[in-house]
Amino acid sequence: MTEETSNLLIEDVDPAIIPDKFKNPESGALRLEALVNSYAALERKMSSAPSVPKTPDEYCIKCDHGLFEADADVNDRLYRSGFTQEQAQAVYDLAAEKMLPMMKELAHDFAADRELEKLVSHFGGQEQWRMVSKQLLSFGKKNLPSDVLENLASSYEGVLALHRMMKTEEPSLKRADTPVNHVQDADLQSMMRDPRYWKDKDPAYIAKVTEGFKQLYGE
Secondary structure, rough: OOOOOOOOOOOOOOHHHOOOEEEEEOOOOOOHHHHHHHHHHHHHHHHHHHHHHOOHHOOOOOOOOOOOOOOOOHHHHHHHHOOOOOHHHHHHHHHHHHHHHHHHHHHHHHHHHHHHOOOOOOHHHHHHHHHHHHHHHHHHHHOOOOHHHHHHHHHHHHHHHHHHHHHHOOOOOOOOOOOOOOOHHHHHHHHHOOHHHOOOOHHHHHHHHHHHHHHHHHO
């Protein structure tokens, strides 16, 4: 076995490959100090750059939104693709940003389906409900402001209130260009325009409006 030897000979460096910033502008000699400083700065930059965790388990993903939790399989795929901690977090944040509106829409559609099922059951089946629904729509367009009709038609309790109004055939909530004769009717109309009724679906507020309908139109 032979001992390793070191090459003690000095090989000249081709001046053409040395960047001008590392050359003495007068003599053309190598500026060793500038070269060392540049290398040190590059090393600091590389050491401070985001790096990929050593294992997928080292990803620290925040899911404060509560929609989902970090997934081990997803983290493994991100790791094999070379994602840094910041990049992996961005993937999860983007997923939440896109999923939240979808989940809200699904929840709204589910609630609407449940309300529709209750109406079908209340009126005795699909055929009966279809007939009553057409009557209610025609009645509402003829006697109510469009925004009030839309609000009433958006909930189970609202549709029942509209049905009670139609049965009396004397609606108190006239179109916007018709004077309102009773203070109670004006108050009720104002309550239905309140976002707590048609947007927030506040249970307590809806119950208050429903009670107002009962007082005006009975059960």
